[in-house]
Amino acid sequence: MxxxxxxxxxxxxxxxxxxxxxxxxxxxxxxxxxxxxxxxxxxxxxxxxxxxxxxxxEDKKALFSAVAEAEARAVAEEIDRVAPDDMPAREALVKGGEAYLDAMTLPGRTRLLLLDGPAVLGRAGMDEIDDRHAARSLRAGILFAVRSGDLPRDLPVDAATHLLSSAYDRAALAIEAGGDADAYRAALAMLIDGVAALAG
CATH class of the missing domain: 1.10.10.60 (Homeodomain-like)
Structure with missing residues (x-):
């Protein structure tokens, strides 16, 4: 014992x-x-x-990777908290995106994940981290919306995930630089609704 x-x-x-x-x-x-x-x-x-x-x-880079992993995990946990599995698909996508933008306002987070992260770990390294966290949540949300009929059945899920993820990253950087957060939220919601309209 x-x-x-x-x-x-x-x-x-x-x-x-x-x-x-x-x-x-x-x-x-x-x-x-x-x-x-x-x-x-x-x-x-x-x-x-x-x-x-x-x-x-192993070295400073490995420590940075652990920091980035922890930050990405925290962001994904916030997305999953705000957009639970039982929420309607379109609402979950929008609320999850808003949660991402909110989570990225924590001081220093955009620098760690969107600026220094790719510079230190490379784009592929950061993509691997993102694919385990926020991008995983986003992909699951898009796939759910496709299966539920809220998004077009023939929507390429992986490509849509990458493009929408990039849009949210760009919005997070713009908001940190002083951009109108409400305008970015509205534009991203309209983007989702525009794709949803193609579902007929």
């Missing part, structure tokens, strides 16, 4: 250290940018040793 408790305690300490590193790195990546953040800065901010950092992450 004691051995089991020790294993649990070690695992909890390990998870706690990992979480502290991710949070410290997130803060520094936002404040200073990825290129200007050195691993000694992260170690100092997290209050851990360099050995602890490299025990959990």
């Amino acid at each position: 004691q051995e089991k408790n020790e294993r649990r305690s070690n695992r909890e300490r390990s998870e706690s250290t990992r979480a502290v590193l991710i949070e410290a790195a997130r803060r520094l990546f936002i404040e200073k940018g990825y290129a200007e953040t050195a691993t000694p800065d992260i170690v100092a901010a997290a209050g851990v040793t360099r050995g602890a950092l490299y025990h959990h992450f």
Whole structure:
């Protein structure tokens, strides 16, 4: 029993250290940018040793990837919370998109996911992360709308997911830069309704 408790305690300490590193790195990546953040800065901010950092992450890039993954997961959780499975398809798409835009207003999130993310991890690397989170939710919503007849049956789901995801990303960046959030929300809803009208 004691051995089991020790294993649990070690695992909890390990998870706690990992979480502290991710949070410290997130803060520094936002404040200073990825290129200007050195691993000694992260170690100092997290209050851990360099050995602890490299025990959990191969390098700074791997740590950045973990930060991006955590941010993307948080965004997807908000989308899924606002647009549950029992919501009508068209409403779920619109509400889910609005939830995405809301979630992206968290300070630093657009920089991490839409600017630094592709620069550090490459477009393919960020797409892999997105495909596990917000893009997965969006694709599921589009597929549900196609199957329910709210969107055209012959709509290419993967292509539509990529295009609509790009539109939401662009809106998030524009809103952060001071754009009219209501105008972007309305335009995106009209875009969805325009495609829905083709369903007849």
